[in-house]
Amino acid sequence: MSRYLEMRRATLPTAVAELAEQLAEAGYKVTGPRLAVLQAASAHRGAFSVQELEQWLVARNESPGIASIFRTVRLLCDLQLLQRIHGLEECHRYSLGTGHSHHLVCTVCGAMERFDNCGVQSLVQQLEQRTGFQISAHLVELFGLCPRCRATAG
Amino acid sequence: MSRYLEMRRATLPTAVAELAEQLAEAGYKVTGPRLAVLQAASAHRGAFSVQELEQWLVARNESPGIASIFRTVRLLCDLQLLQRIHGLEECHRYSLGTGHSHHLVCTVCGAMERFDNCGVQSLVQQLEQRTGFQISAHLVELFGLCPRCRATAG
DNA sequence: TACCTAGTGATATAACGTATCAATAGATAG
């Protein structure tokens, strides 16, 4: 394990330490700015934007430069430790979590549920036959009101 | 019908004239810049970006200011005459077409097929029961190689 | 035809993100 991570591990939530280990295993250095971004990300339950991470970090006087926050987010996306969430109007939110998945996002408060099986396989087959395309990726995201906002909004 | 549209109608492709009429019916003025954008949009078969519209218009010395191109694109989106296409990495492309639909986009050349029935109804019901969310919108976009690029790429 | 106001163009501004590059800090060898 990285020396720096070993030194800081006791002060870190388990989830953050595990993510940091995955960084190290992938050959990336575990640095202060990267740990800070991991902490910020794991402090947000649902979907978050880079700006929200920055605000959280600034409020705790732990903020790396904005460029490093973007770089870390990008790195985590590349390593599939972070998922980009696509919205109807914007595509600038992220959520911690491994591998391929989809999101059901509350349009009021940003609360989020992940789900894996999106059931587009038969649609994909059908369209491949009809159009001759070879389909290699898909985007499925759902939007609505979470139970809490549903209650509040009436 | 608008006087200006009546005057120019003979010079316009049918599809453009029909879109212009829908603008007029919705209470918007049919203007030179708006007609120019409609012509540019209908000249592009598949998905296009605002920059591509601008280049097409500049090449024909018919380009309105970039602000008006953006404004018109936005207006057409609001009126559901234009659809925003959400990509895996970017969401800055558009396609002409009415109402709710989805897109199958070639990741190499941008060719596009629209489809209406995305078959997420049962997924939506299932998730509403499981999560308590009230789902009101969805995003379903597919990506792959079109027949032509598939042939070229081997 | 004249008038009113929606619409336009030029440009400033904003949001989101990447490129550059000198300085720094984490990892490794000795």
Next chain:
DNA sequence: CTATCTATTGATACGTTATATCACTAGGTA
């Protein structure tokens, strides 16, 4: 433990996409 090497950082310039502002223009209507 220290020196060294290079990945990483921060500051900032830049790029792209898009909206806000505001004086001016042109399309619709009486």
